[in-house]
Amino acid sequence: MREPTFLILTALAENPMHGYGIIREVAALSDGRVALLPGTMYTALDRLAAQGLVQRDREEITDGRLRRYYRLTGDGIEVLAVETARLRQLATVAEARLRVARPKVA
Amino acid sequence: MTGRYRLLLWAYPRDYRRERGVEMVSTLLDAGHARPGWRVTFNLVVHGMRCRLGRPASRSVALWAVLMSVVCGLYGSALGARVGWETARPLPERAEAAAIFTSIFPEHGVTGEIYRSKAMFTIYGEPLSLDNLDTLLSFDGGEYGLGDTNTSTSLPASTGQRAIIASALERLPANGWEASEPVTSNAAECATAACDPTTLPTQTLLTARRGDNILEIHTVSDPRLGQLRLAMSLSRATPWPVHPAAILGFVIGALATWLIFGWASRRNEYRPWQRSLSTVLFGFSMFMTAMPIVFTVPYQIDHHLSETHFRWHPLWEWLGQPAFSLIVLVGLGAALPTLALALLPRPALAQSHGAVDRGH
Numbered sequence: 001m002r003e004p005t006f007l008i009l010t011a012l013a014e015n016p017m018h019g020y021g022i023i024r025e026v027a028a029l030s031d032g033r034v035a036l037l038p039g040t041m042y043t044a045l046d047r048l049a050a051q052g053l054v055q056r057d058r059e060e061i062t063d064g065r066l067r068r069y070y071r072l073t074g075d076g077i078e079v080l081a082v083e084t085a086r087l088r089q090l091a092t093v094a095e096a097r098l099r100v101a102r103p104k105v106a
Numbered sequence: 107m108t109g110r111y112r113l114l115l116w117a118y119p120r121d122y123r124r125e126r127g128v129e130m131v132s133t134l135l136d137a138g139h140a141r142p143g144w145r146v147t148f149n150l151v152v153h154g155m156r157c158r159l160g161r162p163a164s165r166s167v168a169l170w171a172v173l174m175s176v177v178c179g180l181y182g183s184a185l186g187a188r189v190g191w192e193t194a195r196p197l198p199e200r201a202e203a204a205a206i207f208t209s210i211f212p213e214h215g216v217t218g219e220i221y222r223s224k225a226m227f228t229i230y231g232e233p234l235s236l237d238n239l240d241t242l243l244s245f246d247g248g249e250y251g252l253g254d255t256n257t258s259t260s261l262p263a264s265t266g267q268r269a270i271i272a273s274a275l276e277r278l279p280a281n282g283w284e285a286s287e288p289v290t291s292n293a294a295e296c297a298t299a300a301c302d303p304t305t306l307p308t309q310t311l312l313t314a315r316r317g318d319n320i321l322e323i324h325t326v327s328d329p330r331l332g333q334l335r336l337a338m339s340l341s342r343a344t345p346w347p348v349h350p351a352a353i354l355g356f357v358i359g360a361l362a363t364w365l366i367f368g369w370a371s372r373r374n375e376y377r378p379w380q381r382s383l384s385t386v387l388f389g390f391s392m393f394m395t396a397m398p399i400v401f402t403v404p405y406q407i408d409h410h411l412s413e414t415h416f417r418w419h420p421l422w423e424w425l426g427q428p429a430f431s432l433i434v435l436v437g438l439g440a441a442l443p444t445l446a447l448a449l450l451p452r453p454a455l456a457q458s459h460g461a462v463d464r465g466h
Contacts, residue, residue, distance in 0.1 A: 019129065020136035037146060038133050039153035042126065046162035065132035 001083050004034055008044055009053065009072065009080040016057035016071035019045075045070060053079055108135070110142050117154025119372065158368035160375045170392070171367045175360040177396050181434070182359020183352045184422035190348030191420070195318060197222055198340045203255040206321065207338050209281050210274055214336065216257055223253025226342070243435065247428035252420070254322075256339035263332045267310050267325045270336060274312055274323055283314040283321065286414030293326050305329060315416035318343045343417050352421055366445070373448035384444045391444070394437025398426030 004026065011017060011025035022045075023036045036044075048054040053076035057069040072080065111131045115123050139146050161167045198206070200220040207216050225233035229241055229250040242250065261270075271288050278285040293309040307328035314321045324337040374381045406424045422428065 019133035023133070023137055037149040038130060038137060038139075039146075039149035041133075042130060043153045043156060043162070046157070050161070050163035065135065066128045067132060068129045 001079075003030075004036060004040070005044055005048070006080075006083055006087075007034055008036075008041070008048065009076060009083075012054065012070060012072045013077070013080060016069040018060075018067035018069050020067075022070070048076070052076075111150075114142055114147060114150045115154065117151045118157050119368070122157055155364060155368075158365065158372070160368065160372035167371060170388070171364055171371075173396070174367055174388075174392055175363040177392070177399065178363035179356040179360030180399060180421075180425055181395070181427075182362075183356035184420075184425055184427060185359070186351040186353070186355020187348045187421040189355075190345060190351030191226065193347045194226060194342045194345045197226065197253055197342065198255045198319065200255065203257070203340050206319070206340060207257060210277050210321075210323070210338070211270075211336070213273075214259060214261065216259070218257045218259045220255060220257045222255045226253050227251070228253050242428050243432045245429065245432070247431050250428055252341055254339040254341040256337065258335060258337035261334045261336055263327060263329065263334050265334050267308065267327045267334065270325055270334075271310055271312055271323070278314045278321075281316075283316045284416070285312060285314040286416065288312040289413045293328075311413065313414055313416055315343060318345065320417050341417075344420075348420075370445055370448035373450075373452060376452070377450075380447045380450065384447055387440050387444045391437045391440040394433050394440065398430035398433055399424075401430075402426035 007026040007029050008022060010029055011022050017025060019038065019041060023038070023041055026034050026036050026041075045054060049056075052073055054070050055073050057071040059069070060067045108131050111134055112127065115127050115130065118126070134142075134146070142150070156168060159167050159171050200222055203220055203222075204216045207220075224231070227234050227250060229238050229247075232238055234242065234250065241247070267290075275285055275288070288310050289312075290308060290310045292303070293307040296303055296306065307326055307330075309324065309326045312323040314323075320341045320343050322337075322339045322341075324339075326335040326337075327333075328335075370384065374384050403424055406419060410418065427434070
């Protein structure tokens, strides 16, 4: 799974969000490294929806602007959990190796 | 402000714009993109064109669309190049050609008949027209060629190929011609092991350009016959409108293919058997249309690198045309049933399917 996809799923894990909310949340989660453009985000949402990981939640009109909210599906939560476990396992292995490597360098 | 975004959203299919347009513009404005900068513009156009293919979870659909668009863009480009060739001046008249030939070889003069092709492009000496369409579509299409005004003459072998080429190389620049390096090769190959290669006839090709004239001087020397043949031909250089016309043809061909491919892909998205049948037909069509290009381009590159070309072979020859025109026609014909399948009414589910499924 690519990083932007992982970040979008993570952004939606807590609460349903609208398009701009997702863009903002992804930037915050990645410390500003990942700046999604709207075209990219909607393509990713379409793909995730086609894979059954995301679905539409509700619509609101705020300040005359349409905000459509999206949320994770059950499959989306499951896929995010699996991917998180995979990344955690990789990070654990990498950290263990780094602990061995750093004293040698020092 | 929103008008510019709405304009950019034309990159997306109509159904999608209806479903998502207002929401996307709201998101763009929320994100602080008051005006669409080049990054946002490029991003929307690229993703809009991807969206036109439907099947958002598929990566292969984009790959096939790119390949088919490039292939059809190249054929569109060749068509544009052919239209651009219509701006070329008519072939040199016999009197003009005689004056040019004499200026290069005043000592030999023009002793033979001067022939002038009936058209800029001919097949078996006849202009390309509907009358010889059957010849063109048969595998005789390779007999087509660029027309010229030419003559040839026989000289005593004692004249010597080298002497002829040397005098031409001296006079061409003096008459305002830019000459290439002459290329010498055997004019025949040994048929048996007993053959002595040094006794084979040899040929030399010298090409020159002046304005929109291309001059080819071709000598063939056969030591066994004690004869030297000198042939000269004048043809037209590629007229400049060919290049912009070819680029325009590529853009139109590629864009039209992308839009048609995307339309058919979206229409068949939720119809399993139409989709499977379309995939098979498309695969066949892709193979038939791309095969002549894959087969011909390496040969053309090798050919162009082996000798100087003041006029590159026309683009359609790089695509194997018209030699393989029947194959391409069959390939394009195979795409028609795919489009016919896409015309069938869509199931209600597909028609009501939004960009992202509505919540349960």
